[in-house]
Amino acid sequence: MNPPLPDPSRSNPAPYGTAGVVAYRVGAVRDAFGLQLGPSLILVDVGSRTILDILEIDTPPKDYPTIDYSNSVVWPAMVNAHTHLDLCACDPQPYPGSFTAWLSQVLASRGAVKAAQVTQAVAYGLDLSVNAGVGYMGDIAHTPEACMARWRFEKATGTRIVKVGLFEITGRGSRERWACQEMDRFIDENTPHIPVIGLQPHAPYSTGLGVYKHAVALANTHGLHLSTHLAETEEEIEFTRDGSGPLADLLRSVRGDDADIRATGLDPIQVLAGPLAQAHWLLAHCNYVTDENIAFLAKCGASVAYCPMAHAYFHHKPHRYRDMLDAGVNVCLGTDSIVCAPPDSQQPLSILDEMRLLYRRDGTPPDTLLQMATLHGLRALGLSEDFARIAPGCPAQLASAQFNADLDTDPFEQVLRSDVPVSPI
Ligand SMILES: [Zn+2]
Structure with missing residues (x-):
C-alpha cells in the first residue's frame, strides 16, 4: 500500500527548510x-x-x-540479485557450445587472474552497475577480498551501493572438511563488523551436502545470507540423479576418485531438500524445475534469481519464472557474470536490459518487471522494502x-x- 501523497496544491512546500x-x-x-x-x-x-x-x-x-x-x-534503483563482479576481470566470451566447456573456460580464465586484478575487477563491476541504475546487488565472490571490495570502492568514489557479498565455496569428498573450515574462518574474520555478507556453496555438483548443512548452521547462528546455483542445467540433473554425464566427467578428470560422485536418483532440488527447508535461500537460475520443485520452493520461502540474458546465452529451454511467480516463489532478476553479456552491450550488467528482454520476448507486464527488478530482489537479499x-x-x-x-x-x-x-x- 502506498503512503498518502503530499497535497500538491500546497503553496509553500518548505517545512524542512531549504538548506541542503x-x-x-x-x-x-x-x-x-x-x-x-x-x-x-x-x-x-x-x-x-x-x-x-x-x-x-x-x-x-x-x-x-x-x-x-x-x-x-x-x-x-534496481537490484541485481545474482552477479559475479570478480569475473569482470574477464571479457565477454562467445558460448562454446556446452555448459561444461564454458565452465572449464571460465575456471581457466579465473585461474589466470591475479589478486590485485580481482579488486580492480570488482570496482569496475560496481562502477558499471551504479551507472546502469543498480543500487543493490548480491555479488558472488570467490575470495574474501573480492567479497569485501565494496568498502574500498565506496571510499574511493563516494558512490553508495549496497552490496551483499556472498563468499563462494566449493568442496566435495575429502575437501568438504576444508570448505567448512574456510567458511568458519571467513565468518570469524568478518562478522559481526560487516552486516551484509553471506555464504554461497557453489552448486550441488561441485559441493557436498555436508558443506550445505554447515552453511545453514552458520547462517542461522550469525544471521547471514545464503545462496547457491541450483538446477542450472540438464547436465546437473544427470549428475545428481545418475552420477554420470559431462559434469561427472569434468569432476573426475580434476579430482579422480576423490570427487565422491554417486547416483542418488534425485534431482538437484531434491538432493538439497534438507538445507533448503531450514533457511531462506536465494537460488540462482532454477532453469530446469518440475511442478513439484516449484511447489517445494514456494513452501520453503526460497527466492529465485533468474538471469534472462545469461539463460538465453546458454540456449536453455524456456524458463518457468511465470509459473514460479504464480506459485508464490519470489522471483527476482540477476545478470550473472559479464562473461555471458552480449559483447556489444552499451551498459553491461544492466538490470533494465534484463527487463527489456522479458518485456519484448514474453510480453511480461511492466509492473511485474518493476517488482521483480526492485522489490523481489530486496526481499531475496533481506534488504528493506522501502528501497x-x-x-x-x-x-x-x-x-x-x-x-x-x-x-x-x-x-x-x-x-x-x-x-x-x-x-x-
Ligand atoms: Zn552465477
Missing part, C-alpha cells in the same frame, strides 16, 4: 508499489539522501536548487531514463520498448 534540499523535476514517477505520477518534483535531503516529499507540480519553487529530469521517468518505494522517508536511490512526453504510451513502457540508456539519480 534539492528538487528533482521529473517527467514521470513509477515504483514497485503501484505509484504512477506524471510531472512531479522530488525533494531530496542531500545529506541523508532521503526523499522528503513528492509534489505533483510542474513548476519548481524558487526556494530550491532544481535539477532537471523533466524528460525522464524515474523509478527506484523499492518512492515516498517521503525512503532513500533517494533512483534510476531514470528518457521518454517522449508527446506520445500517449506509458513512459515506463516506452523505456522498455526503446534502447535509451538508464542513469542513476
